[in-house]
Amino acid sequence: MLNYIFKRLIYIFIALFFIISATFFLMKLAPGSPFASERELLPAIEQQLNAKYGLDNPWYIQYKDYLFSSLSLDFGESMKYKGRSVNDMISEGFPVSLVLGLEAMLLAIGFGILLGVISALYHNRFPDYLSTVIAVIGISVPSFILAALLQLYLSLKAGWFPVTGWKGFSYTVLPAFAIALTHVGFIAKLTRSSMLEQNNSEYVKLARAKGIGKWTIVFKHSLRNALLPVITYLGPLTAGVLTGSFIIEQIFAIPGIGRHFVQSITNRDYTTIMGVTVFYSILLLLAVLIVDILYHFIDPRIKLKGAKK
Amino acid sequence: MKKKILEVNDLHIHFKTYAGIVQAVRGVNFELYEGETLAIVGESGSGKSVTSNALMKLIPEPPGIYAKGEIKFNGRDLIPLSEKEMLSIRGNEVAMIFQDPMTALNPTMRIGKQIMEVLLKHKKVASKGAAKTRSIELLNQVGIPFPEKRFASYPHELSGGMRQRVVIAIALAADPKLLIADEPTTALDVTIQAQILELMKDIQKSSNTSIIFITHDLGVVANVADRVAVMYAGQIVEYGTVEDIFYNPKHPYTWGLLGSMPDLNNSTDELLRAIPGSPPNLINPPTGCAFAPRNELALAIDYEEEPPMFQVSDTHFAKTWLLHPNAPKIPLPEAVARRIESAKGGTANA
Amino acid sequence: MTLENKYNDQIAPERFEIVGARPSDADSLNKKQISFWQEVMYRFSHNKLAIIGLIILAFITIMGIFAPMFSSWTYEENTGLYNTAPSAAHWFGTDDLARDLFVRVWIGARISLFIGLAAAVIDLIIGVLWGSISGLLGGRVDNIMMRIADVLTAIPYLLVVIILLVVMEKGLIPMIIALSFTGWVNMARIVRAEVLSIKSREFVLASRTLGAGTWHLIKRHLIPNAMGAILVTMTLTIPAAIFTESFLSYIGLGVQQPLASWGTMASEGNKAIQSAPWRLMFPALFISLTIFAFNAVGDGLRDALDPKLRK
Numbered sequence: 004m005l006n007y008i009f010k011r012l013i014y015i016f017i018a019l020f021f022i023i024s025a026t027f028f029l030m031k032l033a034p035g036s037p038f039a040s041e042r043e044l045l046p047a048i049e050q051q052l053n054a055k056y057g058l059d060n061p062w063y064i065q066y067k068d069y070l071f072s073s074l075s076l077d078f079g080e081s082m083k084y085k086g087r088s089v090n091d092m093i094s095e096g097f098p099v100s101l102v103l104g105l106e107a108m109l110l111a112i113g114f115g116i117l118l119g120v121i122s123a124l125y126h127n128r129f130p131d132y133l134s135t136v137i138a139v140i141g142i143s144v145p146s147f148i149l150a151a152l153l154q155l156y157l158s159l160k161a162g163w164f165p166v167t168g169w170k171g172f173s174y175t176v177l178p179a180f181a182i183a184l185t186h187v188g189f190i191a192k193l194t195r196s197s198m199l200e201q202n203n204s205e206y207v208k209l210a211r212a213k214g215i216g217k218w219t220i221v222f223k224h225s226l227r228n229a230l231l232p233v234i235t236y237l238g239p240l241t242a243g244v245l246t247g248s249f250i251i252e253q254i255f256a257i258p259g260i261g262r263h264f265v266q267s268i269t270n271r272d273y274t275t276i277m278g279v280t281v282f283y284s285i286l287l288l289l290a291v292l293i294v295d296i297l298y299h300f301i302d303p304r305i306k307l308k309g310a311k312k
Numbered sequence: 313m314k315k316k317i318l319e320v321n322d323l324h325i326h327f328k329t330y331a332g333i334v335q336a337v338r339g340v341n342f343e344l345y346e347g348e349t350l351a352i353v354g355e356s357g358s359g360k361s362v363t364s365n366a367l368m369k370l371i372p373e374p375p376g377i378y379a380k381g382e383i384k385f386n387g388r389d390l391i392p393l394s395e396k397e398m399l400s401i402r403g404n405e406v407a408m409i410f411q412d413p414m415t416a417l418n419p420t421m422r423i424g425k426q427i428m429e430v431l432l433k434h435k436k437v438a439s440k441g442a443a444k445t446r447s448i449e450l451l452n453q454v455g456i457p458f459p460e461k462r463f464a465s466y467p468h469e470l471s472g473g474m475r476q477r478v479v480i481a482i483a484l485a486a487d488p489k490l491l492i493a494d495e496p497t498t499a500l501d502v503t504i505q506a507q508i509l510e511l512m513k514d515i516q517k518s519s520n521t522s523i524i525f526i527t528h529d530l531g532v533v534a535n536v537a538d539r540v541a542v543m544y545a546g547q548i549v550e551y552g553t554v555e556d557i558f559y560n561p562k563h564p565y566t567w568g569l570l571g572s573m574p575d576l577n578n579s580t581d582e583l584l585r586a587i588p589g590s591p592p593n594l595i596n597p598p599t600g601c602a603f604a605p606r607n608e609l610a611l612a613i614d615y616e617e618e619p620p621m622f623q624v625s626d627t628h629f630a631k632t633w634l635l636h637p638n639a640p641k642i643p644l645p646e647a648v649a650r651r652i653e654s655a656k657g658g659t660a661n662a
Numbered sequence: 663m664t665l666e667n668k669y670n671d672q673i674a675p676e677r678f679e680i681v682g683a684r685p686s687d688a689d690s691l692n693k694k695q696i697s698f699w700q701e702v703m704y705r706f707s708h709n710k711l712a713i714i715g716l717i718i719l720a721f722i723t724i725m726g727i728f729a730p731m732f733s734s735w736t737y738e739e740n741t742g743l744y745n746t747a748p749s750a751a752h753w754f755g756t757d758d759l760a761r762d763l764f765v766r767v768w769i770g771a772r773i774s775l776f777i778g779l780a781a782a783v784i785d786l787i788i789g790v791l792w793g794s795i796s797g798l799l800g801g802r803v804d805n806i807m808m809r810i811a812d813v814l815t816a817i818p819y820l821l822v823v824i825i826l827l828v829v830m831e832k833g834l835i836p837m838i839i840a841l842s843f844t845g846w847v848n849m850a851r852i853v854r855a856e857v858l859s860i861k862s863r864e865f866v867l868a869s870r871t872l873g874a875g876t877w878h879l880i881k882r883h884l885i886p887n888a889m890g891a892i893l894v895t896m897t898l899t900i901p902a903a904i905f906t907e908s909f910l911s912y913i914g915l916g917v918q919q920p921l922a923s924w925g926t927m928a929s930e931g932n933k934a935i936q937s938a939p940w941r942l943m944f945p946a947l948f949i950s951l952t953i954f955a956f957n958a959v960g961d962g963l964r965d966a967l968d969p970k971l972r973k
Contacts, residue, residue: 017813018813018816021813021816022816022817025817026825029825029826029828029829030825030828030829032829139954139957139958142953142954142957143950143951143953143954143957144946144950144953145905145908145909145946145949145950145953147908147909147912147932148908148928148942148946148949148950151932151935151942151946152946154935155935155936155939159936204415205410205412205415205416206415206416206417206418206419208370208410208416209408209410209416209417209479209482210418210429211370211402212368212370212402212403212407212408212410213402213403213407213429213430213433213482214398214399214400214401214402214403214404214430214433214434215399215403215429215433216399217395223421223429224418224421227420227421228418228419228420242818242819242820245818246818246820246821246909249913250909250912250913253912253913254932265913268824268828268913268914268915269913269914271828276825276828280817280821280825283818283821284816284817284818284821287818288816301420302420303419303420303466303468304419304420304466304468588683588685589683589685604683604684605683605684605685606683607682607683608682608683609680609682610680610681610682610683610684611677611678611679611680611681612676612677612678612679612681613673613677613678614681615681615684616677633678636673636678638673638675638678639678640678640680
């Protein structure tokens with residue numbers, strides 16, 4: 004087990020190396036200097052700025068510098084907001100985004116599984132149709148459109164929730180919901196078909212032949228087997244929630260990393276873009292590793308190193 | 313006088329499908345006494361599995377429908393019973409052994425727990441600790457080595473034969489009066505098959521359980537059965553003791569089954585005879601005898617009217633017009649006669 | 663026991679003549695002989711959601727092609743009416759530059775669908791080539807090719823797309839390149855899986871012993887068998903591309919003005935959501951309908967092709 008984790012960490016390291024390098028070179032290729040959006044700069048000042056950010060060094064020196072600073076998790080200073088270090092921006096925004104993200108994930112998993120189980124148990128009857136409709140809406144309507152609609156109708160018009168900001172629990176409801184609904188849809192679909200498959204399996208028949216009641220079978224037998232495919236969705240879920248946060252944080256004016264990221268894109272603030280990208284990548288690679296380990300604990304048939312028996 | 317455990321009267325089971333109503337079981341009658349084994353033989357689609365599932369009311373309704381008939385277990389008709397009432401009977405007084413041990417066990421639950429579940433549900437033990445002890449005893453009884461260790465194993469850690477033993481242990485846990493074994497050895501190697509059959513015979517001897525054994529393999533039937541019911545197209549076409557069926561078969565389908573068994577005693581240049589054709593569509597069952605289109609010896613009346621059950625002896629019945637007094641006297645087909653001869657000569661004790 | 667030994671002994675003796683078997687009845691061709699694709703079509707056509715999706719797609723495609731042709735305005739024309747709500751003259755209203763939204767929505771359809779299809783086609787080409795070469799060659803080559811694919815997908819898709827667009831500057835072509843840059847990996851994995859499963863099947867061995875060359879195998883066996891999975895993957899790539907494109911428009915990386923995809927129209931409409939909600943509603947509606955429709959058709963295809971359901 005520890006062996007496995009160790010190996011995976013090495014892979015993560017290699018992947019990160021590629022990501023950091025790729026990000027670096029891509030940013031270098033990007034047209035225009037980050038200072039081009041400012042008012043006309045006197046050449047002398049521009050030269051000074053370039054020197055300050057090391058932009059006048061040959062590329063390999065810049066690359067080396069960047070690699071080292073990334074390894075020590077120092078992402079430098081923002082190009083747009085002078086004096087603000089990227090690390091600061093990340094550490095300010097991360098707790099906010101983390102809360103939002105976890106809330107969205109819990110919503111997605113909780114509702115998704117609930118809807119999926121209901122759908123499967125009342126197969127082809129009204130609860131199934133209702134759950135399916137909700138799932139379809141979730142999958143088809145992009146989260147940001149949903150966010151705009153929720154904001155318009157539930158906040159501005161009905162006044163049930165605050166419109167923007169991040170000052171308490173009620174501020175988190177709409178944004179988390181907007182991010183979660185798409186994933187509720189996917190998880191519900193996945194759970195539903197997985198449960199239906201379990202219902203037709205031999206071991207469920209045997210459980211019935213033992214005289215075990217319908218609901219006991221669901222909770223003690225089918226569910227655990229049915230949730231295995233859902234666990235594999237946790238990886239994409241994390242990625243989806245993370246990227247979902249970009250626009251949602253903008254729409255609801257939430258001071259998370261997502262919003263900073265989007266702004267840095269608009270501003271062509273390269274250091275911030277690179278720093279946040281690397282940070283996100285680390286998060287996601289770790290999340291995938293955690294999911295894999297989790298899967299091993301839940302499905303006794305999976306040996307982590309090799310194939311299924 | 314042996315006690316009658318099971319009595320099935322005129323059982324009809326239908327399935328609603330997109331294509332129409334499938335009449336899977338069309339008027340089945342049989343009985344089972346304490347301590348004896350009834351084998352139900354037939355090819356795929358004969359209705360044998362549906363019948364066995366129906367005995368425990370395991371047919372999903374919809375699309376299944378118990379259209380007609382009675383299933384009397386210990387004198388009590390099961391068909392009108394509610395699902396809740398059935399829950400206390402299943403696994404408890406009637407238990408089932410499934411065909412495929414690879415899929416019959418829950419892959420994410422330890423086998424010990426799967427046995428304990430039966431004991432606890434039907435309150436056969438006082439506590440969880442007692443359940444564990446009893447489960448280990450059962451594992452031992454079915455011949456699993458190191459039962460204390462195996463208690464905590466997952467199904468995929470055991471071989472096919474071992475898994476089937478676990479399935480049997482689960483079925484036996486609550487001391488059922490009736491055991492329904494649905495092709496329990498079909499998915500296993502021949503050598504393992506022999507072991508499992510021995511195990512089942514031992515169990516029957518020690519606890520006097522009645523067994524219904526579903527199979528398509530006549531060799532197995534000869535080995536375990538006291539009485540045999542031959543099913544075709546949803547009906548029982550011949551019914552009798554194992555000697556009646558093997559030494560004095562009367563229905564052409566039974567002849568076909570016996571004739572198609574490979575016979576080691578005979579000359580090797582005899583062709584293996586299969587019964588040509590396939591069973592009829594049960595959405596529109598034929599009006600006459602269902603086997604007629606595949607029967608070289610079919611009579612004109614076979615295509616017009618379904619034969620009734622004719623009685624051959626106290627124990628032996630067959631559903632064929634050939635037993636009508638006006639029917640021609642047809643001798644046993646040669647292949648069948650030869651097998652009967654070699655069986656009678658070869659086996660000193662059946 | 664209700665087995666009675668009752669029978670009617672007044673039956674005419676002729677009825678007891680031996681007439682024998684009737685093989686034509688016995689080999690009941692209950693199962694009509696239909697080909698694989700016919701069965702797929704049959705199953706698909708009975709999937710209500712999939713048919714609805716197909717109808718929606720047909721509608722949108724037809725409108726996308728023909729509506730702008732018959733419209734009284736072009737998509738960038740100033741009609742003099744600023745920010746008007748839907749009316750008889752302007753079915754979908756007008757925007758802040760007085761452009762008719764109805765015609766803009768259908769031009770947007772062309773662009774969004776084009777982007778989706780283009781991305782899917784590029785995914786197809788690169789994915790099929792990569793996957794089949796990797797699967798067929800096997801061994802170290804396969805290993806290396808799949809490792810590369812793994813690294814490419816280590817970075818979340820959206821991040822890759824965003825970074826590429828930041829580098830390349832916005833535009834239609836850059837958008838398509840960015841979308842398919844790592845998108846093909848999914849297709850490659852699926853194709854490779856099909857190749858591997860077919861490679862080890864007996865009929866391939868049988869074919870080879872009959873002297874079939876690799877190209878022949880690819881043509882007659884690989885492609886028909888993998889076709890189903892490929893088709894499903896393509897159908898499901900398009901709505902993902904449309905979603906991603908509209909997502910990017912919201913963060914300012916969308917297609918350039920005045921050319922407008924649904925995504926750019928929606929993000930602009932979002933800014934005026936209180937004063938002119940129709941500017942968001944219509945493009946949003948069609949984005950959602952299109953995503954739904956493609957997903958429904960894709961799911962329908964996947965279910966129709968599922969070999970486990972073959973009767």
